[in-house]
Amino acid sequence: xxxxxxxxxxxxxxxxxxxxxxxxxxxxxxxxxxxxxxxxxxxxxxxxxxxxxxxxxxxxxxxxxxxxxxxxxxxxxxxxxxxxxxxxxxxxxxxxxxxxxxxxxxxxxxxxxxxxxxxxxxxxxxxxxxxxxxxxxxxxxxxxxxxxxxxxxxxxxxxxxxxxxxxxxxxxxxxxxxxxxxxxxxxxxxxxxxxxxxxxxxxxxxxxxxxxxxxxxxxxxxxxxxxxxxxxxxxxxxxxxxxxxxxxxxxxxxxxxxxxxxxxxxxxxxxxxxxxxxxxxxxxxxxxxxxxxxxxxxxxxxxxxxxxxxxxxxxxxxxxxxxxxxxxxxxxxxxxxxxxxxxxxx
Numbered sequence: 001x002x003x004x005x006x007x008x009x010x011x012x013x014x015x016x017x018x019x020x021x022x023x024x025x026x027x028x029x030x031x032x033x034x035x036x037x038x039x040x041x042x043x044x045x046x047x048x049x050x051x052x053x054x055x056x057x058x059x060x061x062x063x064x065x066x067x068x069x070x071x072x073x074x075x076x077x078x079x080x081x082x083x084x085x086x087x088x089x090x091x092x093x094x095x096x097x098x099x100x101x102x103x104x105x106x107x108x109x110x111x112x113x114x115x116x117x118x119x120x121x122x123x124x125x126x127x128x129x130x131x132x133x134x135x136x137x138x139x140x141x142x143x144x145x146x147x148x149x150x151x152x153x154x155x156x157x158x159x160x161x162x163x164x165x166x167x168x169x170x171x172x173x174x175x176x177x178x179x180x181x182x183x184x185x186x187x188x189x190x191x192x193x194x195x196x197x198x199x200x201x202x203x204x205x206x207x208x209x210x211x212x213x214x215x216x217x218x219x220x221x222x223x224x225x226x227x228x229x230x231x232x233x234x235x236x237x238x239x240x241x242x243x244x245x246x247x248x249x250x251x252x253x254x255x256x257x258x259x260x261x262x263x264x265x266x267x268x269x270x271x272x273x274x275x276x277x278x279x280x281x282x283x284x285x286x287x288x289x290x291x292x293x294x295x296x297x298x299x300x301x302x303x304x305x306x307x308x309x310x311x312x313x314x315x316x317x318x319x320x321x322x323x324x325x326x327x328x329x330x331x332x333x334x335x336x337x338x339x340x341x342x343x344x345x346x
Contacts, residue, residue, distance in 0.1 A: 024073055024140065024344030028157065029178050029313065030062025032342045036136035039179035039339050040077035043317040044163035045127075046173050048088055050319035051162045051328040053108040054340045057101045057312040058155035065345055067152050069094075071145035073344035077174040078136030084171040085129040089164040091328075092120035092144060097154035102309060107332050108160060108316050115153050119146040122164065127173050137176055140344050159343070162328035168320040175341040180313040182206070182338060185306030191236065193299040194244040195220055200287055200298035206306030207279050212270040215285050217298045219265030224296060226267040226289035228254040234284050234302060239295060247300030248284035257289070279307040313340035
């Protein structure tokens with residue numbers, strides 16, 4: 001009998017703790033408890049009817065985030081100004097195991113994991129009015145207490161909101177969010193050209209770019225005959241009798257030289273659209289040439305080819321606006337944006 005009483009007491013205590021909606025224990029994305037996010041978002045918050053699915057990769061979820069989620073808070077964007085009080089019926093779905101983080105589909109229901117749950121059945125939430133705070137971030141204002149705890153089984157997280165109103169609505173209210181742009185690769189410059197202002201640049205070295213990757217630079221004279229090459233390593237070999245340095249071996253020479261036609265000595269070399277197989281690979285570029293027998297070499301650049309993927313968080317959404325209707329249960333979202341709201345999780 002004592003054991004049964006103990007179990008009942010624990011159950012009641014657990015229910016009491018759940019009912020109290022404790023303060024956030026952590027934020028997802030991690031590290032924003034006292035820091036404003038860099039962006040904001042509008043479906044379900046400003047526009048309704050609407051649906052928005054936020055996908056959080058494991059790299060955004062800190063170790064302090066609870067495995068058993070009882071609920072979470074959302075706060076307004078602290079830099080946007082005034083928010084209008086309103087009522088919105090909201091339904092929330094969550095999943096974590098096998099969430100489709102890479103290349104998600106606009107049909108949001110296909111992105112969920114195998115542990116999908118409707119954690120909040122459709123119920124009305126009161127969005128409070130707010131004004132711009134003197135110091136950011138805003139306090140937590142919307143409390144999404146789950147109908148039952150959600151056990152986070154997987155590494156990633158999908159939080160799917162549906163917003164319902166009786167008629168198309170557009171009332172200012174913006175959620176505090178963090179922006180995660182796509183991985184467009186990295187370019188690091190090093191060394192000194194000859195002449196010293198012979199600079200070289202690179203762009204488009206990421207998967208999914210809608211233009212060919214290219215390197216370009218300025219040899220600082222008209223009539224220079226310039227070639228470009230790519231190497232597999234970074235070196236620093238002084239060229240005897242000059243002030244020039246070879247910064248990468250010539251593993252692949254661009255097949256088409258360029259004769260500069262301006263006094264800046266501008267030359268551009270295209271390297272094609274980056275295939276998926278090159279994502280994450282590193283290469284080194286340099287260019288150089290001759291003018292009246294005098295050698296010129298640019299500084300070097302190190303390029304890491306970008307994956308083109310979002311930097312960890314993405315929103316997939318659609319909403320009614322003007323004469324365009326939207327059914328949160330049936331309509332496929334139309335847009336995506338590399339942003340997720342800051343959730344105060346407990």
